[in-house]
Amino acid sequence: MNKIMVGLIFGALLGAIDGATAWFTPEVRSMMASIMVGSTIKGMIVGLLSGWFARKVDSIQWGIVLGSVLGLAFAYAVAAMPSETGQHYYLEIMLPGFVVGAIVGFLTQKMGTPGQVKRTS
Amino acid sequence: MELSDRIVRHLREVVDLPDLSGTRYELREELGRGGLGVVYAAWDAHLERRVALKVMDVEWAGEARLIARLEHPGIVPVYEAGTLADGRAFYAMKLVDGTRADLFLAGDPPLGERLRVLERVGEALAYAHSCGVLHRDLKPQNIMVGRFGEVYVMDWAVDGVAGTPAFRAPESAVDERSDVFAFGALLAFLLPQSAPPALRAIAAKAMSAQPEERYPGMPAVLREVERFQDGLAVEAYDENPWQRVRRFAKRNEVLLWLLGAYAAIKFLLFFARVI
Amino acid sequence: MWRDADTAIGGNGDRFPSTQLSLIEAAAGEPLALEQIAALYWKPVYKFIRYKFGKSNEEAKDLTQGFFASALERDFFQRFDPSKAGFRTYLRLAVERFAASRHESETRQKRGGDAEPVTLDETLDEIVGSAESPEEIFSQEWRRQLFALAIEELRTECADSGRHTEWAVFQAYDLADESRPAYAELARLHGIKESAVTNYLAWARRRLRALVTERLRGVTSGPKELREELRRLWS
Numbered sequence: 058m059n060k061i062m063v064g065l066i067f068g069a070l071l072g073a074i075d076g077a078t079a080w081f082t083p084e085v086r087s088m089m090a091s092i093m094v095g096s097t098i099k100g101m102i103v104g105l106l107s108g109w110f111a112r113k114v115d116s117i118q119w120g121i122v123l124g125s126v127l128g129l130a131f132a133y134a135v136a137a138m139p140s141e142t143g144q145h146y147y148l149e150i151m152l153p154g155f156v157v158g159a160i161v162g163f164l165t166q167k168m169g170t171p172g173q174v175k176r177t178s
Numbered sequence: 179m180e181l182s183d184r185i186v187r188h189l190r191e192v193v194d195l196p197d198l199s200g201t202r203y204e205l206r207e208e209l210g211r212g213g214l215g216v217v218y219a220a221w222d223a224h225l226e227r228r229v230a231l232k233v234m235d236v237e238w239a240g241e242a243r244l245i246a247r248l249e250h251p252g253i254v255p256v257y258e259a260g261t262l263a264d265g266r267a268f269y270a271m272k273l274v275d276g277t278r279a280d281l282f283l284a285g286d287p288p289l290g291e292r293l294r295v296l297e298r299v300g301e302a303l304a305y306a307h308s309c310g311v312l313h314r315d316l317k318p319q320n321i322m323v324g325r326f327g328e329v330y331v332m333d334w335a336v337d338g339v340a341g342t343p344a345f346r347a348p349e350s351a352v353d354e355r356s357d358v359f360a361f362g363a364l365l366a367f368l369l370p371q372s373a374p375p376a377l378r379a380i381a382a383k384a385m386s387a388q389p390e391e392r393y394p395g396m397p398a399v400l401r402e403v404e405r406f407q408d409g410l411a412v413e414a415y416d417e418n419p420w421q422r423v424r425r426f427a428k429r430n431e432v433l434l435w436l437l438g439a440y441a442a443i444k445f446l447l448f449f450a451r452v453i
Numbered sequence: 454m455w456r457d458a459d460t461a462i463g464g465n466g467d468r469f470p471s472t473q474l475s476l477i478e479a480a481a482g483e484p485l486a487l488e489q490i491a492a493l494y495w496k497p498v499y500k501f502i503r504y505k506f507g508k509s510n511e512e513a514k515d516l517t518q519g520f521f522a523s524a525l526e527r528d529f530f531q532r533f534d535p536s537k538a539g540f541r542t543y544l545r546l547a548v549e550r551f552a553a554s555r556h557e558s559e560t561r562q563k564r565g566g567d568a569e570p571v572t573l574d575e576t577l578d579e580i581v582g583s584a585e586s587p588e589e590i591f592s593q594e595w596r597r598q599l600f601a602l603a604i605e606e607l608r609t610e611c612a613d614s615g616r617h618t619e620w621a622v623f624q625a626y627d628l629a630d631e632s633r634p635a636y637a638e639l640a641r642l643h644g645i646k647e648s649a650v651t652n653y654l655a656w657a658r659r660r661l662r663a664l665v666t667e668r669l670r671g672v673t674s675g676p677k678e679l680r681e682e683l684r685r686l687w688s
Contacts, residue, residue, distance in 0.1 A: 156439050181597050
């Protein structure tokens with residue numbers, strides 16, 4: 058499995074789980090479905106980008122850094138989206154998003170094959 | 179004529195010196211005496227470099243040809259083999275600049291460094307075995323650790339020299355597993371007091387009295403050591419469940435920390451909200 | 454039968470056959486083989502007896518003769534077990550036993566009276582020299598005799614084959630008791646090139662090494678003991 062696939066799969070998986078923990082916040086429980094979908098997509102994007110990065114750069118440290126930065130950025134984007142209730146949950150979305158990004162970044166560095174870029178003669 | 183002590187002493191020094199006329203070498207100092215001959219430092223006049231010359235005290239060139247067949251970074255390269263004017267066989271080989279393994283320990287190197295040396299020795303042995311050559315006399319005194327990290331296995335013994343007691347396997351018929359035994363003894367020798375029990379177990383298994391109970395060959399031992407270094411379970415050592423968990427945790431340290439951080443953040447956020 | 458080697462001057466001037474007979478022939482009672490062993494071991498045994506038992510010159514000569522006459526005639530060689538010790542050690546121990554038993558029987562005869570005081574005279578001091586023990590004296594003397602006999606062989610070989618210059622150069626350099634002459638000096642003295650001096654010395658030493666090895670082969674039980682003795686000799 059190449060690193061991009063690793064990123065996509067684990068990004069989706071962890072994103073979904075992270076989204077599911079919204080259940081513990083009763084106020085947003087009704088929007089669980091859309092939260093999970095959004096979280097999954099966010100995870101996949103972060104995973105894709107981390108995986109791509111991991112193909113180019115072999116460094117666990119930088120993989121984690123990039124993953125966490127991407128995770129934080131996208132989490133912010135999600136948190137900043139206009140909400141029905143008018144309430145924003147910056148902290149609750151960004152902090153976990155940061156760590157999930159770090160985990161995805163780590164996994165893409167550790168697992169998967171960089172794969173060869175095929176050159177045409 | 180009555181030879182004085184002085185004359186006898188002089189004769190003892192001088193008569194056995196190898197006569198290098200007819201070779202390209204000039205004799206320098208004596209380096210040591212090994213199993214079947216004496217090793218001298220010499221100057222190669224053609225290539226203008228120092229070499230080691232091993233001069234056999236038995237008229238037999240078998241050992242040189244044996245070693246010359248082997249080409250491996252862990253085995254001292256043989257440059258030339260020949261016969262001296264007095265009929266003695268000799269071979270010229272690389273002069274290794276370094277310390278013997280037993281003296282190398284005096285500097286109390288870290289475990290990683292010791293294992294590195296051990297692995298190099300093991301690789302050389304594995305290669306030799308694959309060429310059908312056994313060492314038969316592996317011991318710390320036969321291993322040189324160079325100044326720049328080179329590791330050489332020297333003094334490949336041949337029939338007639340049955341090894342050194344502490345490192346010699348108990349059985350009389352000699353095969354690859356006898357070298358495995360000596361390798362285990364070497365590992366035990368290199369381990370510090372505080373060595374992990376898994377490594378001691380590997381050494382013990384390699385040194386089992388029955389050859390069948392040892393590792394079947396050098397590649398198997400090397401894989402074991404590699405597994406240890408990767409934090410995997412080692413065949414020789416039965417660990418209890420708690421040790422297994424610790425090992426797993428060590429191997430996956432980073433991931434566990436990250437997951438822990440995630441859980442911690444989630445909990446904190448949850449309780450912050452509740453309060 | 455045994456040459457009475459006078460201990461003050463010279464040694465055994467007789468020529469021995471160039472083929473060294475082995476211990477096996479000695480065990481079979483071959484007289485030549487026994488002579489060769491005696492030639493090598495006579496002086497070492499003599500000096501050993503003098504040092505260890507404090508005997509006078511005459512007494513020691515007597516005992517040495519006695520040893521070679523009687524001890525070597527019995528199945529001395531059959532009882533030799535190479536796996537236990539080298540031949541040299543075996544022989545020395547046999548000498549000890551022999552001399553001790555003779556000493557016992559002597560002192561038994563002097564029952565009641567004071568045993569003769571044993572004094573170390575000057576000659577014995579000279580003999581002992583810097584050796585620390587009778588065993589060491591034995592080894593030293595043995596080595597000395599080994600070389601002496603081989604050198605004697607070399608001398609006759611050179612004389613027979615007309616290599617007079619080779620012998621002269623070797624004698625002047627390697628057998629010099631005082632300071633050794635420089636190669637240049639030797640070259641000048643004999644009207645040869647310096648490189649010839651190097652070559653002659655190399656040749657003589659090569660021959661000597663071969664002769665010593667041969668003689669050693671005759672008093673060792675096999676290649677393993679030979680190798681060990683050679684190693685001890687040259688280190």
